[in-house]
Amino acid sequence: MTDNAQELASQYHVDLYGRYPITLTEGNGVYVTDTEGNEYLDALAGIAVCSLGHAHPKVVEAVREQAGKLMHISNFYYSKPQSALAKKLVEVSGLDKAFFCNSGAEAVEGAVKLARKYGSLQDKSGKIISMKNCFHGRTLGTIAMGKKKYQKGFEPIPKGFEQVPANDKKALKKKMDDDTVAVILEPVQGEGGVKPIDEDYIKHVRKLCDRHDAVMILDEIQCGVGRTGKMYAYQHFGIKPDIVTTAKALGNGFPIGAVIARDKVADAIKHGEHGTTYGGNPLACAAANATLQVMEDEDIPGQAAEKGAYFKQRLQQVAEDMDAIKEVRGKGLMLGAELRFEGGPVVEEMMKRGVLSNCASGNVMRFVPPLIITKEQIDTVIDVFIESLKEVEAHAKA
């Protein structure tokens, strides 16, 4: 125990998280500082959240101003920030309508409810198909779609959810029928180990959903809002989903999520059938409006594409030189390097050297830095990654 926040947490916070022994106090751009005065280059960005970096002046200003004006009113009334954000999300997504919530899992729950409501109008029984190795959150409904290991101990699990292996067209075709309400997938699986789904497969999902009048839900909570080089990842493929879920980077750190849908599906739900107290309150929407404005003004998705290509190429060089890396994958600034061993110790070595990183799915180093990261800062991450890999390999041999 190195400081009071850690002692207090060990005594008073439920033991949910395996945490690193640092207490962070401040952030600025891609850097964060701890209580000991150590500075870290944050290549995790609060798990793909702080895409504009920490304490972005325009987001901070928007939050300050709105906090002093009106924070919360409930959804019994209209607010300017919420209506403006709904319009913006419709414009950037190419879909028709949006509604708000406070987190990713809640957005997925909203999407599933919307899809089921649409399906119920056609007398479907509610079957939802997800991909093996997916991640959609930690509520009961979202763990029902996800990995078995997150369900253990929380039974009974909600029913009506089935899985198919991603990228297997035949398996999906076999599983889908006129009773299928929806297919849900992440265009790039995040927690599952940074696995981009084949373009071909995504188009196949679109085709089968059309054939069976099922709802295509894309979970863009991690890969969306510019990270892959487009505002939403499906925009690389020239298709549109019926519903897209978005959260994480949407408020650049202020909690907010949204469900964006086509009219066809959105029209199935009427007022009183879903709702939330906080969802889309003026404060959260002001943060998101400011975030999206900066995204647009500074072509942040374009920056993610360019810097992501540089980062990926540097990782591929490392992979050529070092046997430790099995594969490099990802899109834009959502990158993964699959190791031949567990990644936990590498994350620790990187932290000792001043870079915050993360390991997903046991052995995949996941890099989801702020999209404003510079090439020089990417070089630093790469240098530290190489040193840390060498250190861990040397330890393993000793």
Ligand SMILES: *Cc1c(COP(=O)(O)O)cnc(C)c1O
């Ligand atoms: C993080 C994540 C979620 C869950 O979001 P929370 O805000 O943690 O509830 C859902 N889907 C994907 C793809 C995610 O990456």
